[in-house]
Amino acid sequence: MIKDITIGQYYPGNTVIHKLDPRIKIIITFLFIIALFFIDKFLPYLFVLGFIIMVISMSKIPVKYILKGLKPLLPIIIITFLLNLFMTRGQVVFEIGPLDVTIEGLNKASFMAFRLIFLIVGTSLLTLTTSPISLTDGIEKLLNPFKKIGVPAHELAMMMTIALRFIPTLLEEAEKIMKAQMARGADFESGNVLNRAKSLVPLLVPLFISAFRRADELAMAMEARCYRGGENRTRMKQLILNTRDFIAMSIMLILFVIILLYRYL
Amino acid sequence: MKEIMVKMDNVTYEYTNNEEERIAAVKNINLEIYKGEFVVILGHNGSGKSTLAKLMNALLLPFKGKVYVNGIDTTDMNKIWDIRQTAGMVFQNPDNQIVATIVEEDVAFGPENQGIEPKEIRKRVDEALAAVEMLEYKEYAPHLLSGGQKQRIAIAGVLAMKPECIILDEPTAMLDPSGRKEVMNTIKRLNEKERKTIIHITHYMDEAVLADRIIIMEAGQIIMEGAPKEIFSQVEKLKKMGLDVPQVTELAYKLRKEGIDIPNDILTVEELVSVL
Numbered sequence: 001m002i003k004d005i006t007i008g009q010y011y012p013g014n015t016v017i018h019k020l021d022p023r024i025k026i027i028i029t030f031l032f033i034i035a036l037f038f039i040d041k042f043l044p045y046l047f048v049l050g051f052i053i054m055v056i057s058m059s060k061i062p063v064k065y066i067l068k069g070l071k072p073l074l075p076i077i078i079i080t081f082l083l084n085l086f087m088t089r090g091q092v093v094f095e096i097g098p099l100d101v102t103i104e105g106l107n108k109a110s111f112m113a114f115r116l117i118f119l120i121v122g123t124s125l126l127t128l129t130t131s132p133i134s135l136t137d138g139i140e141k142l143l144n145p146f147k148k149i150g151v152p153a154h155e156l157a158m159m160m161t162i163a164l165r166f167i168p169t170l171l172e173e174a175e176k177i178m179k180a181q182m183a184r185g186a187d188f189e190s191g192n193v194l195n196r197a198k199s200l201v202p203l204l205v206p207l208f209i210s211a212f213r214r215a216d217e218l219a220m221a222m223e224a225r226c227y228r229g230g231e232n233r234t235r236m237k238q239l240i241l242n243t244r245d246f247i248a249m250s251i252m253l254i255l256f257v258i259i260l261l262y263r264y265l
Numbered sequence: 266m267k268e269i270m271v272k273m274d275n276v277t278y279e280y281t282n283n284e285e286e287r288i289a290a291v292k293n294i295n296l297e298i299y300k301g302e303f304v305v306i307l308g309h310n311g312s313g314k315s316t317l318a319k320l321m322n323a324l325l326l327p328f329k330g331k332v333y334v335n336g337i338d339t340t341d342m343n344k345i346w347d348i349r350q351t352a353g354m355v356f357q358n359p360d361n362q363i364v365a366t367i368v369e370e371d372v373a374f375g376p377e378n379q380g381i382e383p384k385e386i387r388k389r390v391d392e393a394l395a396a397v398e399m400l401e402y403k404e405y406a407p408h409l410l411s412g413g414q415k416q417r418i419a420i421a422g423v424l425a426m427k428p429e430c431i432i433l434d435e436p437t438a439m440l441d442p443s444g445r446k447e448v449m450n451t452i453k454r455l456n457e458k459e460r461k462t463i464i465h466i467t468h469y470m471d472e473a474v475l476a477d478r479i480i481i482m483e484a485g486q487i488i489m490e491g492a493p494k495e496i497f498s499q500v501e502k503l504k505k506m507g508l509d510v511p512q513v514t515e516l517a518y519k520l521r522k523e524g525i526d527i528p529n530d531i532l533t534v535e536e537l538v539s540v541l
Contacts, residue, residue: 132366133365133366133367161364161365161366164366165363165364165365165407168406168408169360169408172408214358214360217356217358217361217362218361218362218364220324220356221356221361221364223324223349224322224324224349224353224354224356225349225353225378225422225426226349226350226375226378226379226426227374227378228346232380233380234376234380234381234382234383234386235377235383236376236383236386236387236390237383238383
C-alpha cells in the first residue's frame with residue numbers, strides 16, 4: 001500500500017513526448033513559463049491552449065489524470081480568482097454586500113486563473129512524461145556549464161538520485177516500525193492533531209537513526225566501488241539530440257514569438 | 266607456483282571504543298590468499314572478520330604491518346582506486362549498497378566511476394548481469410526485487426568493474442534460505458567459470474563446505490586454517506569454541522560415537538550416503 005506511492009507522478013509511456021530529450025523538455029517548460037507571463041490579452045491564450053492540447057494528445061495521458069493533478073491546487077486558484085475579482089477598481093457590474101464586482105475585476109480574475117491553470121498543467125506535463133532518472137540526468141547536463149561558477153551540478157544530481165532510490169526503502173521501513181509500535185500498543189490514529197503529532201515521535205526517532213546508519217553504509221559501499229565525485233566520471237547512457245528534439249524546440253520558439261508579437265505589436 | 270592475490274604481513278588494526286580504550290580488532294595477522302582460490306572466513310560476531318575484509322580493499326588501513334593486494338601496498342594513496350578495482354566488495358545489507366533507481370544503472374555505477382567509455386560500460390553491464398543471471402531484470406526498480414536478487418545485483422555491480430578478487434562480507438546474513446542458495450550458487454559459479462578469487466565471510470557452516478580453504482578467527486586472530494575436511498573433522502574442537510559443524514558432519518560424528526565405522530571427514534549428504 002504505502003509502497004505504491006508514485007514518485008514525481010511519472011506516467012509511463014512510449015510516445016514522442018516521452019522520448020524527447022529531458023534537457024529539451026526542461027528548456028521548453030522554462031520558455032513556456034516565461035511566455036505565460038508575457039501574455040496580457042486573451043487571444044494568445046488560444047495558442048497556448050492549442051499547444052497544451054497538442055502535447056496532451058500526443059503524450060496519450062488521460063485528461064482526467066491531468067485534472068486530478070490540478071485538484072490540490074484548486075484552493076489557490078480560487079483564492080487568486082476571488083481576490084482579483086473583488087480588489088480591482090473600475091466599472092461596477094453588481095454588488096455582493098460590501099463587495100463590488102467590476103468588469104475590470106472579472107477580466108483580471110479570469111485572466112489570472114487561466115495563467116495559473118496553464119502554468120500547473122504545463123509543468124506537470126514535464127514530470128508526467130519524464131522519468132525521475134532522466135529528469136535528474138537532464139538537470140545535471142543543463143547545470144554543467146555553471147560548474148565554473150561553483151554550481152555543484154553532479155552532486156545535486158547524485159543527491160536527487162539517492163533520495164529517489166531510498167524513498168521506497170524508507171517508506172517500507174516506516175511502515176515496519178509503525179506496525180512494531182502498534183503491536184506494543186502505540187496509537188497513531190486517535191486524538192487531536194497535537195496528540196497525533198506527538199505519537200509520531202516514536203516512529204520518527206528510529207527512522208532517523210536507521211537512515212543515518214544506512215547513509216554511513218551506503219557511503220562505504222560507494223567508496224568501495226571507486227566513487228570519488230563527478231570528476232572523470234562517464235555515463236553509460238549518453239543524451240543525444242534527435243530530429244524530434246529540434247522540431248519540438250522550434251514549435252516552442254514559434255509559440256514564444258507569437259506571444260511576444262501579441263504583446264508588443 | 267601459485268600467485269598471491271592478497272598478502273597480509275603482521276597486520277594489526279585498532280579502534281577506540283566509547284570509553285576511550287584502544288581495542289585491537291585484528292592482531293598480528295599473517296595471511297596469504299592465492300589467485301583463483303575460494304576462501305571462507307568463519308568466526309563469531311566481533312571476531313574481526315569484517316575488519317579483515319575492509320583491510321583488504323583499503324577501506325581501512327592497517328595500524329601496524331602491511332596489506333598487499335596484487336602486490337600493491339594498500340597504504341599507497343595513489344593506488345587506492347587500483348586496489349578497489351582489483352578487490353571488489355559486497356556488503357551485508359543489499360538495500361544499503363544499491364545506489365541507482367534502476368538495476369542496470371546501478372550495475373553501471375562502478376565502471377562510470379572508473380571513467381570507462383559508454384559503449385564499453387553497456388557491454389560490461391550486460392555481461393555482469395548475465396553472469397549473475399539477472400539480465401531479464403535489467404530495467405526493474407531494485408526495491409521490487411527479492412533479497413537474493415538484490416544481492417546478486419550488488420555482485421553484478423562489482424563484477425562490472427572487472428575485479429580479480431571479490432570480497433563478500435556476510436552477503437547471505439540477511440537472506441532467506443532460497444536467497445542464500447541463489448547467492449552461493451552465483452559465487453561458486455564465478456569462482457569456477459570466471460576464475461575469480463573469492464573471499465567469503467559467513468556464519469553458515471554449510472556455505473563453508475564449498476570453500477577451498479577455511480580460516481577461523483577469534484578475538485582478532487586466526488586460530489584455525491585448512492581445507493574444509495581438515496577443519497570439520499575436528500568436531501569436538503569446533504564445539505568447544507562455540508562453533509557449529511555442518512548438519513551432515515554432525516550426524517556422522519554422532520553415528521561414529523555410536524560405534525558405526527565411518528570416516529571423520531564427511532561434509533555432504535552424498536558422501537554420507539555412499540559411505541553408508
